[in-house]
Structures are given as C-alpha cells and as structure tokens.
Amino acid sequence: MTEPHRAALRExxxxxxxxDGLVVSQNENGYTFETPxxxxxxxxxxxxxxxAADHPWLVSNWDYWQSLDDPARRAFLxxxxxxxxxxxATRYETLSDGLSTEWGELHITAAITETGERTYRVCHVTxxxxxxxxLASYTDPLDARDIAKRDADGRYRPLKTAPTLAGGWxxxxxxGRDLLRTVDFFYPATVANWYRERESELDxxxxxxxxxxxxxxxxxxxxLPVEAVEWVAEACCVDSQCLxxxxxxxxxxxxxxxxxxxxxxxxxxxCSLVVAAARKWTKLEQESEQTYELxxxxxxxxxxxxxxxxxxxxxxxEIREADVYDGANRYRARYLRAKRLTDGRFER
Amino acid sequence: MKALVIAAHGSxxxxxxxxxxxxxxxxxRAAGVFDEVREAFWKxxxxxxxxxxxxESDEVYVVPLFISEGYFTEQVIPRELRLAGWDVxxxxxxxxxxxxxxxxxxxxxxxxxxxxPVGTHESMTDVIIRRAESVTGDPEVGPDFxxxxxxxxxxxNANSAKAIHYHADxxxxxxxxxxxxxxxxxxxxxxxxVTDFFESExxxVVPLFIxxxxxxxxxxxxxxxxxxxxxxGYDVPATVDGHRIWYSGAVGTxxxxxxxxxxxxxxxxxxxxxxxxTVREATxxxxxxx
Numbered sequence: 001m002t003e004p005h006r007a008a009l010r011e012x013x014x015x016x017x018x019x020d021g022l023v024v025s026q027n028e029n030g031y032t033f034e035t036p037x038x039x040x041x042x043x044x045x046x047x048x049x050x051x052a053a054d055h056p057w058l059v060s061n062w063d064y065w066q067s068l069d070d071p072a073r074r075a076f077l078x079x080x081x082x083x084x085x086x087x088x089a090t091r092y093e094t095l096s097d098g099l100s101t102e103w104g105e106l107h108i109t110a111a112i113t114e115t116g117e118r119t120y121r122v123c124h125v126t127x128x129x130x131x132x133x134x135l136a137s138y139t140d141p142l143d144a145r146d147i148a149k150r151d152a153d154g155r156y157r158p159l160k161t162a163p164t165l166a167g168g169w170x171x172x173x174x175x176g177r178d179l180l181r182t183v184d185f186f187y188p189a190t191v192a193n194w195y196r197e198r199e200s201e202l203d204x205x206x207x208x209x210x211x212x213x214x215x216x217x218x219x220x221x222x223x224l225p226v227e228a229v230e231w232v233a234e235a236c237c238v239d240s241q242c243l244x245x246x247x248x249x250x251x252x253x254x255x256x257x258x259x260x261x262x263x264x265x266x267x268x269x270x271c272s273l274v275v276a277a278a279r280k281w282t283k284l285e286q287e288s289e290q291t292y293e294l295x296x297x298x299x300x301x302x303x304x305x306x307x308x309x310x311x312x313x314x315x316x317x318e319i320r321e322a323d324v325y326d327g328a329n330r331y332r333a334r335y336l337r338a339k340r341l342t343d344g345r346f347e348r
Numbered sequence: 349m350k351a352l353v354i355a356a357h358g359s360x361x362x363x364x365x366x367x368x369x370x371x372x373x374x375x376x377r378a379a380g381v382f383d384e385v386r387e388a389f390w391k392x393x394x395x396x397x398x399x400x401x402x403x404e405s406d407e408v409y410v411v412p413l414f415i416s417e418g419y420f421t422e423q424v425i426p427r428e429l430r431l432a433g434w435d436v437x438x439x440x441x442x443x444x445x446x447x448x449x450x451x452x453x454x455x456x457x458x459x460x461x462x463x464x465p466v467g468t469h470e471s472m473t474d475v476i477i478r479r480a481e482s483v484t485g486d487p488e489v490g491p492d493f494x495x496x497x498x499x500x501x502x503x504x505n506a507n508s509a510k511a512i513h514y515h516a517d518x519x520x521x522x523x524x525x526x527x528x529x530x531x532x533x534x535x536x537x538x539x540x541x542v543t544d545f546f547e548s549e550x551x552x553v554v555p556l557f558i559x560x561x562x563x564x565x566x567x568x569x570x571x572x573x574x575x576x577x578x579x580x581g582y583d584v585p586a587t588v589d590g591h592r593i594w595y596s597g598a599v600g601t602x603x604x605x606x607x608x609x610x611x612x613x614x615x616x617x618x619x620x621x622x623x624x625x626t627v628r629e630a631t632x633x634x635x636x637x638x
Contacts, residue, residue: 070404142377145370149363156363160393184402188394192401203455215423268398272391276360 005063006052010045012066019065020088022058036087057092060116068176072195076183077118077176080110092116100128103264104187104243105165108179120179124167135170141178144171144185159273161187161243161265190244190265197247197266205269207232208251214275221278226250228285229278233258236274237267240313294346303327303336351384351405352376352613355396355425356413356558358389365559366392368601369413375606375631379623382409382613390420396428400453400460407459409613413600415467415556417446418505430454431462443507444468444514448616461616466608467511467556469615473518478604478631480525480552483584483596490524494546498539498555498568501532509535512556525552533567540571543589550585550592558600569595603631 009017009024013031017024023034031043033051035058040051052059068074078084080101081091095112098121102108107128109121127135138144151157151164171182183191196202205213207229211222224232233256237246244267249255270278296304306327310316319326326332340346354373359365369387377385388399400408410429412421417439426434431451439446446464453460466472480495481487497519499512509532516530526548531539542553553572555564566578574582574595585592599605607627614620 073404142370142374156361158360158392184394189398189402192398196401213427215427216419271393272395273360276391 005059006049019062061088073180076191120174121172123170127167138171141181144182148186194265204247206248206251210270220282224282349383349405351403351408352382353386353388353410355388358392360391372606381620381623400456409461409618411463411609411612412465414465416507416511418507421465443510463612463616469608471608471611473515475602475604476554479554479596479599479602483594494527494548494551495525496529496531496553498531501535542572543591552594554596557598560598564598
C-alpha cells in the first residue's frame, strides 16, 4: 500500500466507504475508520493516515475494488479469490501463494504481490503443473487471439468454446482488466453471460425464435422439425463439442432432452455454427426417406456403424495404421470401398 | 467510456478471414483514442449479437467492415445488435451516402452510433490508391498506369456496383492514373477481359473486397489469366496479352483501412483528435499490406 492509496481513501471518506469489512466515513468530528476488529472515531487527517497505515491490506483491497466499476468484471474477479466468503486478511494470505480457478480450458491464478497489487496468470488447464519455463510467455491480451485461432494440430477453430484449445503458453503479470480482456479473447462474452445468469438476467433466445429471426440463406431453418433440433443439439452442443452449457431449448415450453452440459458459462442462444449447420440439415430433412437394399456381410454392416462412430467422436486419427481389428481403420475402410463401392457410392 | 466495434463478416472455414480485422483494430488501439476497441463477426465470436455486452463503455461506435450498403448493413447487423427502432430510412442514403444513426441496443441499454460501411466512405478512394502504391512499390504510381477497381457485382444489390463506380470515378477525376476502369466478376464489364479495357502497358488491379479468400485468391487471378491454377501462385507483375498486370489482392488488407474505420467513427461524432493523421502516417510504409 502506498501513501496515494491512503490519501484517496481519506478523500472518499466524505461519501462513505464500505468494502470487505472496512468502513470509513467523515463528519464534523473528523474521520471514522472501522475494521472488523476495531473502530476509531474523531480522527484528524494525520491520525487517519496513521490508522490506515496500520491496515495496509484493507486499504489496498479497497483501492483495487473501487477501481472496477463494471459489475460483471468485478464479480468475476471477486469470485476468483472467493472474496464474498472470506476476510481480507485470510484472502491476502491465500493470495500470497496464489489461488487458482478453471474457466473452460483456462487455468487462472490470482495472486498478490508484496506491495499488495493483484496480479493474474493464465495457462491451459493441462499446463497447470508444467514448469513455466517450458511455456511460451505472453503479457499482451491481444496475443490470445492467435492462440485461440488454431488447435494443437494447426486446424482452424471457428468455435471459440470448442474443447480444443491448444496448450503450451502462459499469460503472466496481468492486471485485472487485462485478465478479463484475455479471457474475453479466448472465450468471448462468457463473463458477461455468466454474470447475467448469476443475476437471473440471462436473456435466453430459444431455437425457434432464433430460427424465425433468420433471413437470407438461413431463412429456411425455421422449417426444421423439433425432433431434428434434438439431433442438432446432440450433434453440436454437448460437452465433448462445446464448453458452454446449453440454456436454450426448442422454445420456453419445450425443453430438449439432450443434456445441457456441465460448463461454467451458459449458452444463451444457438450460435452461428449451429445456425449454419441447421441450414444444411433443414435441406437434408426435406428429402423423402427411401428403402435401400444393400448386400453386406454382418461384419460389413457393423463396420458402417463403427465408421460413423469413429468420425463422430473424432477418433479417426487415433486409429493405428495396422489395427485392422477396428472397423474404422483406413485399410478396413479402403477394403470395404474396393469391394462394395463404385465411384464413392454403394452398389445397390 | 467510449468503445469502437469493428463489425466484420468472418468465416467458419477460413482462419485468415479475420486477420485484416484484427490488424486494423490493433492500429486503432495503438492510436489510443477509444477506451475499448473490439472486433465482432457474423460468423465468429464475439458475435454481433453479444459484442455490446462485452464492453464496459456506455457509448459505442459500430463501423461495419463491409464494402457496400445492403443486406448486412441494412438488415443483419442492426437486427443482431438489437438496435431499437432501426429503420434504414434513417440513413437517408442513396446507396452511397449513409453516415450514421444513433440508437440504443435493446439488451444493454447502451448508446450505439451505427455507422455506414467503410467501403462507401470517400477516404476509401485513398486506400485503393495506397494499395496501388503498395503493390507496385512506387509511392508516385499513376502516370502511364491503368487502374482497374474490381467489384463482385450482383444483380441483387445495385449498391454493390455503385461503390465500385464511385471510387473509380473519383480516381479518374483526380487525373493521377492515365486510365481508370470499374470492372466486375459477375457482370459487365468483366474482369476476365481486363486487358481489353486498357491501352497502358501497366495495369494495377485492385479488388474492392474486405478480406482475401476464394474470390480474390482463386477466381480473379485465374479469370484474368495470371495463372492457370491459383495453387501454383502468380507473379506480380504478371504478363498477360502484352500488359503487365499488378494484382494487389483484397484492398481491405491494406493497413490504411484503419483510417477509414476511424473516419467513419469520427463522422459519427467520436472524438478521435489527431488520430486520423497518426494512423495515416503509421500505415504509410509502401508494401504495407498484410
């Protein structure tokens, strides 16, 4: 804590201060300085500064939180250090060792420097125990945009909350504001929506309403039947595909049966990827069903299921080159193609 | 606090679609005249739908990083931003003249100064010229050069062609280039026949597109005969029918685009101070495209 913090607190006394057990006020008799343990009244300016100097953590704690106006940002940062359930003294002791939280695939550590300044570090959850010297170190939140752009295999991540964030990096020495910018570049709008949900103000837009709002090439998605909306959610919106917790349904009266997910931050409406995919499925659902007669062995029939499973679970790259016991093995698929397909189509 | 939001299309498929948007945002951040600068996208995140709530600022300037007035600027962006009472008539535009309108975003209560697209701003003309300087490496390029401003062109939106003609006319009127033509991918006069429209041996071809992608990297180079197969690349300049074609790629990747974004916000009342000059200077290096 520094002298300017004390002076700022003294100046704020006229309007009254109440922050985490510190209560400060001013009247015609002088200043009042109250902590959970003590109360000083009728203080002169000099006496006030002397008392404040005896409570550096309470003063620096006040100074930090009074600098954060935005309620969502403030709530997020206070949550990181469990501020609403612990005393300043306990918190500062805990923060001196660092206090960590997970946010999606982000591992966020709040800490406090010897001079009482909050500082934050972010890394990938899988890197939480890794020697920091092996990680690429960043201090500019803007760099998060590049990290978030591609997965560990270099593939483009159009969905920021897909559980495919690459590791190998850390952001260090972030201020509270820069931590929030970093989080927002990794997971845009998640803090804002988390806070709205916490305040019971989350503005959920259900699938049907989202569909009816669409124009242009997406205008058709309101023709998607409700059972297909279930399949859309099962395909796109479960934990294995997206870290958001789905809060939208078919409409307010028609919940979907697909699990909403366990994510920390809510999904308040179908995203642009779901809308774009729904357009394709709307067109596909408009085709009439037919009965096909294919000639397959029992094993070949089973293999079709294994192929769909492997692609659906993103398991194809994991299947070993020579593991011909797996129906989705490349040689197995090529054999099936050689035997049963002509120009990429099953013979029938 | 005041924020600037750059509203761009983005892509589900192309990782580089957002790159120019990020670059221009960074240039404006460095100028330091807004408390917050944020990119927002139709196909990426933050979405138009949720970007306003990510901002601390109560006053937000939204500049669409689009070439022409039309479907996105008139329907999609105002709808997704939830601009209360939006009516395209408030822009009172002839298809080129939208400046801004001030409305409230319904879900946040914040004040949004919704601006016209970058592509129709008069300073976009300077970006096209700067692009020609960048691709030729000549800050004085113009005499004995032809310049083709290339647009997508579509029968569905007449404004698309208006923006191309507007800038081509302004450059022609300036007299800097010996010849100037407006050409199109999907309507006459077509860019396929670019060499038919110029007598100058050297022709700079600048596509009025926001980001490089399928059209600017594949279609146009192949259509003009710069290459038989875009995957093998092309020379700059490339020789076609005895002309040297200096093909610049999307104008939107030129660093000076940041200036147009700033000017759009300034026209809507944003206190940008001398940032316009700062950005013009900072982006001046020839070859400064991304």
